[in-house]
Amino acid sequence: MNTLVFEDFKPGxxxxxxxxxxxxxxxxxxxxxxxxxxxxxxxxxxxRSMLKGLAGSGWHLCSIIMRMMFxxxxxxxxxxxxxxxxxxxxxxxxxxxxxxxxxxxxxEARISRSRPATGIVTLKAVACNASGQALCxxxxxxxxxxxxxxxxxxxR
Amino acid sequence: MHFFEDIEVGQQHEVGSxxxxxxxxxxxxxxxxxxxxxxxxxxxxxSLFGGLAASGWHVGSVCMKLLVASGQRQASExxxxxxxxxxxxxxxxxxxxxxxxxxxxxxxxxxxxxIESLRASxxxxxxxxxxxxxxxxxxxxEPVFSMLSTAFVPRRHKGV
Numbered sequence: 001m002n003t004l005v006f007e008d009f010k011p012g013x014x015x016x017x018x019x020x021x022x023x024x025x026x027x028x029x030x031x032x033x034x035x036x037x038x039x040x041x042x043x044x045x046x047x048r049s050m051l052k053g054l055a056g057s058g059w060h061l062c063s064i065i066m067r068m069m070f071x072x073x074x075x076x077x078x079x080x081x082x083x084x085x086x087x088x089x090x091x092x093x094x095x096x097x098x099x100x101x102x103x104x105x106x107x108e109a110r111i112s113r114s115r116p117a118t119g120i121v122t123l124k125a126v127a128c129n130a131s132g133q134a135l136c137x138x139x140x141x142x143x144x145x146x147x148x149x150x151x152x153x154x155x156r
Numbered sequence: 157m158h159f160f161e162d163i164e165v166g167q168q169h170e171v172g173s174x175x176x177x178x179x180x181x182x183x184x185x186x187x188x189x190x191x192x193x194x195x196x197x198x199x200x201x202x203s204l205f206g207g208l209a210a211s212g213w214h215v216g217s218v219c220m221k222l223l224v225a226s227g228q229r230q231a232s233e234x235x236x237x238x239x240x241x242x243x244x245x246x247x248x249x250x251x252x253x254x255x256x257x258x259x260x261x262x263x264x265x266x267x268x269x270x271i272e273s274l275r276a277s278x279x280x281x282x283x284x285x286x287x288x289x290x291x292x293x294x295x296x297x298e299p300v301f302s303m304l305s306t307a308f309v310p311r312r313h314k315g316v
Binding site: 083 | 190209218245247248251252308
């Protein structure tokens with residue numbers, strides 16, 4: 001399988017990934033470890049909250065999006081990591097049993113000024129449930145090796 | 157947790173600390189971010205990170221974990237003093253998240269929160285909206301993480 005490099009990322013749609021099924025057990029396990037608020041763990045408390053029913057942690061959804069991007073393309077990309085997230089919005093709660101799809105678009109691709117052997121690819125990702133409702137939207141840059149520079153970076 | 161009226165711009169709060177063990181880094185990465193530099197010491201050393209590095213989403217999730225624990229501690233102290241505890245709403249999101257430096261196996265990160273802005277919600281008069289900057293610093297005092305998070309906070313006096 002060919003490794004994707006900076007030159008493979010052009011502005012425009014990159015792909016749709018998933019669906020990824022999320023179980024109640026996964027939601028509880030993540031929330032227990034990282035976000036033990038009643039709205040993520042307790043049915044009765046969740047129904048009284050603004051989320052109106054048991055919902056996964058927003059950080060769980062972020063982590064699932066990361067995994068879907070890894071399985072979709074980052075796992076075969078010469079990725080060197082990410083400096084951050086420009087903006088992330090949690091638009092609607094995600095629920096036990098949801099099947100999540102992820103649409104990813106390249107919004108910008110430019111050569112890094114500080115590290116010219118690499119490029120910065122800005123991605124916009126939108127996660128939706130099975131009925132097409134958007135749950136989370138994020139814009140985040142990743143650092144990707146340029147073609148022909150892979151060996152140089154690897155040797156460091 | 158405090159009500160909107162009791163919060164001021166500039167207020168700082170120590171959230172807590174967490175040590176990222178190699179095991180914890182690999183367990184999170186295996187589930188959510190299995191890039192080699194998050195799973196393998198040797199691959200981490202060869203990467204830009206210079207060692208086995210925690211997934212940025214792991215760092216963010218740990219910040220959330222500490223925020224929840226800190227909120228629960230604060231709430232029980234308020235209850236003990238006979239004060240009414242505010243229940244904050246879910247966060248609509250964040251911006252300007254920066255993974256400033258890698259978090260490597262063995263690093264202890266301490267998080268601090270500072271209120272950056274406050275405003276009343278125009279569409280929901282019972283809520284205020286605040287922006288809070290969460291910052292993480294490692295054991296050498298170097299900044300590693302920063303994000304500007306938005307939260308809905310209930311008002312003590314609705315829409316006044």
